[in-house]
Amino acid sequence: MSTDRHLVPLRSTHSTPLVFAAGAAIGVLGGMIGLGGAEFRLPLLIGLFGFAALSAVILNKAMSLVVVLVALPARMAAVPASEVAAHWPVAANLLAGSLLGAWAGASWAVRMRSSTLYKVLAALMVLMAAALVITHTTTLGTLALPPVAQVPLGVVAGFGIGVVAAIMGVAGGELLIPTIVLLFGLGIKTAGSMSLLVSLPTMLVAFARYSRDGSFAVLGANRRFTLVMIAGSITGAVLGGLLLGVFSDLVLIPALAVILLVSAVKLARHT
Structure with missing residues (x-):
């Protein structure tokens, strides 16, 4: 395994207010579009706080896991659990692929050179920007496929989403929601709740794989940093939820997509 990813110190020394403010800003952005951010x-984590690629991914994964755990009860209050449970075969279908994908993605991430991982992350951020624009600016229909086609496509899609979520340290809702709507024909609100149920075990599998690597020590070395940013993210998400609808998606979504694209360029050039 290459050790170049460890050139950046594990412990962050940034001030608590800055970390909280950064987390809050991310939470607001995510809350306004209904995602974790x-x-x-x-x-x-990479550009402002100076973490190496793999360390940033693991920290991001830990924070994403907590955000999903917090969001799940609130989401269940908005969409009845019985409605989500009625579509359990959809979750099972996607999980059949996403759990394998999460393990594979985490395995690949810990074996990549940092220079390669930065470029992979940049490419995936471009993918996220495209998914963000498509999901929020178009009306998603359904492919109306027969079950004999839905099942294998669900496994393949789940595998790909699991890989992306593990490598980026995200929950994967940006990709899961449109997949559930297009492939299985569920409504957008039900798909949002279903995506959380699929994300949770998928993230736990990625976490289990990352825990076998020495870079997992970044969590212990940055426990305070992680908790403060999580607190900021949750606070910001609540505020972002209150601001939902204040800004037109025609303005907000393109602006956020540009932020992702600019970040992707910076990551691709990162050394």
């Missing part, structure tokens, strides 16, 4: 957190 992990795709915006990753470039900040």
Whole structure:
């Protein structure tokens, strides 16, 4: 395994107010579009706080996991659990692929050179920007496929989403929600709740794989940093939820997509 990823010190020395403010800003962005904001957190962990690529991914994964755990009860209050449970075969179908994908993605991430991982992360951020624009500016229909086609496509899609989520340290809702709507024909609100249920075990599998690598020590070395940013993210997410609808998606979504694209360029050039 290459050790070049460890050139950046594990312990962050940034001030608590700055860390909280950064987390809050990410939470607001995510809250305004109904997502966790992990795709915006990753470039900040690398560019602003100076973490190496793999360390940033693991920190991002830990924070994403907590955000999903907090969001799940609130989401269940908005969409009845019985409605989500009625579509359990959809979750099982996607999990059949995403759990394998999460393990594979985490395995690949810990074996990559940092220079390669930066470029992979940059490419995936471009993918996230495209998914963000498509999901929020178009009306998603359904492919109306027969079950014999849905099942294998669900496994393949789940595998790909699991890989992306593990490598970026995100929950994967940006990709899961449109996949659930297009492939299985669920409504957007039900798909949002279903994506959280699929994300949770998928992230736990990625976490289990990352825990076998020495870079997992970044969590212990930065426990305070992580907790403060999580607190900021949750606070910001609440505020972002209150601001939902204040800004037109025609303005907000392109602006956020540009942020992701600019971040992708910076990551690709990172040394």
